[in-house]
Amino acid sequence: MSGQEWWKRAVIYQIYPRSFQDADGDGIGDLAGIAQRLDYLSWLGVDAIWISPFYTSPMKDFGYDIQDYRDVDPIFGTLADFDALAARARALGLKLILDFVPNHTSDRHPWFLESRQSPASAKRDWYIWRDPAADGGPPTNWLAEFGGSAWEYDEASGQYYYHAFLKEQPDLNWRNPEVRAAMYDAMRFWLERGVDGFRVDVMWHLIKDDQFRDNPPNPARPPNAGPANALIPLYTADRPEVHDIVREMRAVVDAYPERVLIGEIWLPTDRLVTYYGHDLRGAHLPFNFQLIGAAWDAGVIKEIVGDYEKALPRGGWPNWVMGNHDKGRIASRLGPRQARLAMLLLLTLRGTPTLYYGDEIAMRDVPIPPDRVCDPYEKNVPGLGLGRDPQRTPMQWEDAPQAGFTRASRSWLPIAADASTVNVAAQRAAPASMLTLVHRLIALRKAEAALTIGDYGALDAPERVVMFLRRVPGRRLLIALNLGESAQSLSLPGDSRQATTLLSTDPERPLGDLAPAFTLGGGEGIVVLLADRETAPPSPAA
Structure with missing residues (x-):
């Protein structure tokens, strides 16, 4: 890898299309709405947008139950709207990444409707059908992520079909070469329309055990975890054969220049990195979620980053x-x-960062009244706080009715109570805002090769401080973050003659020269340019 691939230098911005911008006034975001806001994303400085599913769907899981992989659901618009969005993104220099959901379809997909007609159906083997167990119950003890058995009984045929998520989301049989061919053709449909890559949903789920063995109990099930966590998914996820499929997907993407394949993979680091594949012919970017659920503790963060850097395959x-x-x-x-x-x-x-819409203005989870709950996870497993509606609420654009998201009197999910102050318009005009900070950070990434393709090196630091270097030949940047509440006394690395503060999360800190011994405020982070033998300007004699 040369370091010049666009996705190595990119900041990816995830858009949940129901919640970004509503153009047609029905209270639900759409593709035309996204197109209206691309100028904002261009100003923010992101390089690529990843759009969560907008395909034709009954919306049992809000687009992750797909009825037609080659069309746009009317809620979101039309293929013409998609083409207009793609053209506008290209004009602004923005890459476009689509969510691809290959593990399962909707139970209303024509493939499943045909599969369900009869055990003799030509597409019966496109899904995972099994006879009942000896007692007439489900074939295995496998559990669905959204609650209950992962097997749904079909009265007409006397067999069960497997669904890792909702019963309305039957899993495809990826051991069937016809399924693979059909799904790769679906990918090509969008690649031919000019998309720049895919984020593949639940990539590690695609293959299930061909012997249909029971999953073992999970003795370390976390409290308040989802019901599926009662078992270790030994035979339903992360099977060895899945890497053959990932390699084939990569080959589909590689047939088109400058495309990227991203995998959603919720696995420990040692398993995650295997999805880069043999000779790096797997996913370009197996999504790394290690920091999402981690304790916000300097020691934990240092360990996560260090372990990940060590585990990466050469060139990954x-x-x-x-x-x-x-x-x-x-x-x-x-x-x-x-x-x-x-x-x-x-x-x-x-590495490549992914930014979730609204995090750049510090949007918060929005409490959802019981009568406004939409997420099937919360409906199926209430009371555990697993619902995902709070983080999917509409983008807060301005101090206006419905925060400028829609002209409808009611949006599909509630608008945050703080939207009158926590919004793009207010923060764009405020030098100390989160949005201004993120905008400046992204601009700094673009200006400093050390922050995009530079090396990483951890530095010793006090207990509550994370400190590391990013470096390219001739230029070094020091990043220091104080996760504690109290100020910390720090020193520049010993080989640094002087330094310049380029950015601070504290708007009160002056930029410019930094003394070799300095104080980092509680909850403050800084980016510092180190001036030493590597970064000193050449002498006149040189």
Whole structure:
């Protein structure tokens, strides 16, 4: 890898299309709405947008139950709207990444309707059908992520079909070469329309055990975890054969120049990195979620980053994700001051960062009244706080009715109570705002090669401080983050003659020269240019 691939230098911005911008006034975001806001994303400085599913769907899981992989659901617009969005993105220099959901379809997909007609159907083997167990119950003990058995009984045929998620989301049989061919053709449909890559949903789920063995019990099930965590998914996820499929997907993408394949993979680091594949012919970026659920503790963060850097295969490119549509928002997890540090960390670690819409203005999780709950996870498993609606609420654009998201009197999910002050318009005009900080951080990434393709090196630091170097030949940047509440006394590395503060999360800190011994405020992070033998300007004699 040369270091010049666009996705190595990029900041990726995730858009949940129902919640970004509503152009047609029905209270639900759409593709035309996204197109209207691309100028904002261009100003923000992101390089690529990843759009969560907008395909034709009954919306049992809000687009992750797909009825037609080659069309746009009328809620979101039309193929013409998509083409207009893609053209506008290209004009602004923005790459376009689509969510691809290959593990399962909707139960209303024509493939499943045909599969369900009869055990003799030509597409019966496109899905995972099994006879009942000896007692007439489900074939195995496998559990669905959204509650209950992962097997649904079909009265007409006397067999069960497997669904890792909702019963309305039957899993495809990826051991069937016809399924693979059909799904790769679906990918090509969008690649031919000019998309720049895919984020592949639940990539590690695609293959299930061909012997249909029971999953073992999980003795370390976390409290308040989802019901599926009662078992270790030994036979339903991360099977060895899945890497053959990932390699084939990569070959599909590689047939088109400058495309990227990203995998959603919720696995420990040692398993995650295997999805880069043999000879790096797997996913370009197996999504790294290690920081999302981690304790916000300097020691924990240092260990996570260090372990990940060591585990990466030679030539494998790192990436970091700190927020998405499935997990609580950063500002709610960490609070406003530490959320600023999180943005600094995300945008200065080595690798490609992904930014979730609204995190750049420190949007928080929004309480959802019981009568407004939409998420099937919350409906199926209430009371555990697993619902994902709070982090999927509409983008807060301005101090206006419905925060400028829609002209309808009611949006599909509630608008945050603080939207009159926490919004793009207000923060864009405020020098000390989160949005201004993120905008400046992204601009600094673009200006400093050390922050995009530079090396990473951890530095010793006090207990509550994370400190590291990013370096390219001739230029070194020091990043220091104080996760504690109290100020910390720090020193520049011993080989540094002088330094210049380029950016601070504390708007009160002056930029410019920094003394070799300095104080980092509680909850403050800084980016410092080190001047030493490597970065000193050449002498006249040179």
